[in-house]
Amino acid sequence: MSQIRFEEQQYNTESLDAGLWKRIFVLMKPLRKELVHLLILMVAVAGCDVLFPILNKVAIDTFAAGGQPDSSLWLFSIVYMAGVLFQAFSVYLFFMQAGKIEMAFSYDVREKAFAKLQTLSFSYFDRTPIGWLMARMNSDIARLAEILSWSLMDLIWGLAVMLGVSVVMLIVNWKLALLVLMVVPVLAWLSVWFQVRILKNYRSVRRINSRITSAFNEGITGAKTTKTLVIEADNLKEFNAETLEMKAASVRAATLSALFMPVVMGLGAISTAAILWSGGHQVLMQTLQFGTLMMFTQYATQFFEPLRQIARLIAELQLAQASAERVLSLLDSEPQIVDTPQVIEKYGTELDPKPQNYEPLIGDVEFSHVDFEYLEGERILTDFNLKIKAGQTVALVGETGSGKSTVVNLLCRFYQPLAGQVLIDGKDVRERSLGWLHSNLGYVLQSPHLFSGTVKDNIRYGKLDASDEQIEDAAKMVDAHEFILRLEKGYDTDVGEGGSRLSTGQKQLISFARAVLADPRIFVLDEATASIDTETEQVIQYAIEYLMKGRTSFIIAHRLSTIVNADLILVMKKGKIVEQGTHGELMHLNGYYARLYTAQFNEDLENQLLNRSRS
């Protein structure tokens, strides 16, 4: 729902915006050659459409009205056949080319959008719902590609036919031509009027449909919660309201569509009747050939099809404008955190790095008078100071929302301070390269993310050129080897999307192995809060200790028993360090940490006793 609201509040365009479409056409520049081919094909198809009624006229006036078939009938038949074959072949080529352009355009824009997403800062993802981004990457780009390849080409075909037909009619008999052309403005206006309304209603249907899908989704995934909260009736009422709204919009769209066709046909028939009436008189008075009259009646009917198409297209373009705008807004988004031009020149960008120029990272970290806020006016850190020596293990503890992850986010330069500095090896991270910093960082998240693929692939992300032996060695170092071998296909087991086929503990061990392989100078661990069995917990504890050796490490700790050996424990409260020291020092202080530790210790003890008595 939030996604839909986000969308509605962001874009609501009513009239065609030429500047916007010009920018979209700039995106099509790489396909210039294909577009020119397509244009030529469209004009060829339209040329045939204009030509056939002329050939019919010739056939009627020369052969049919002439009585006996002329000897040149053969030649005429061959020309006619050639015309038909030429048009059929052009249509075939046109379909191929339009399909190619559709695919190439969507691939190209998706690639650009994906590359952009890779560079955007975290603050962008805070503001932008993931569902919104997914819809941009999929449906909006697909809709644009479809409109630009097929619909726009229909438009060119339509305009070419109308132009060709008008020119031929005006040359042959301008008075009769005017009888056809007089209906055009009325029909054009009516067509646009209808199409805009029809498409608007269809758009409402689509929008409500996505709300219904999300309601379905919530209904299914939240079935247990719904039952326990006894809110089935309310949910059903809400759902009914949505479906009723959808039904009303669908009926409106269908009624308008049903009305539109007879209106167009009626107007077309009026113009044909006018031609037959006036042309018929002229034929009777022998001032007009019968073949010419037939040609005009054929043109009159032919004229309205492209007009109808054009009206539909204008309406479609108007509505696709929102897609165009959203895609452009994604492509236009600029990352807030970027390297300076000097840094880029020396170290390259994250997408195109120059690792040969990276200097070694030692691991001294300092926060100096740092102020920070995620949202304007909501201060999270104020004058935050911290100094860590290379190789130290620092544990961050404190209640939820106290700012532990924020400190780490700033260290990783996922966000930037409002004031003050974060320094690594004595130099402000803003003067450093993002690629350099991130290649020296190992970050294992609380719920670690694995990518679709095998266990081996996932460990290899730590070092892309690692051999299978190195991968197994890394797994052995963190005691992950045993459990991996127990999996169905060992290292070649598919982990599922996001690692869904593995438990949290297993996912953590794999991300530890990945971190060992990457061998980062700074290691960050957001310790899992999820309950992990005691055996896995012990294995994880060993892995953590192994990983922290010899590098600056930050642990966001939830279970205090895991950090008793840390060189420095920082106790945070509302963005401030309220206590700091080693475990022993803090216990001696007998303050917040000591209370927290004792409480957790007693709780653990109780649980152990409970488990023992149960077993």
Ligand SMILES: Nc1ncnc2c1ncn2[C@@H]1O[C@H](COP(=O)(O)OP(=O)(O)OP(=O)(O)O)[C@@H](O)[C@H]1O
């Ligand atoms: N992306 C964000 N956008 C806006 N506010 C945020 C964002 N991330 C965190 N905050 C806010 O910043 C404050 C500190 O959050 P932070 O995540 O650093 O706390 P934490 O101590 O790590 O909490 P936890 O133990 O629950 O992970 C909280 O009030 C939180 O609501």
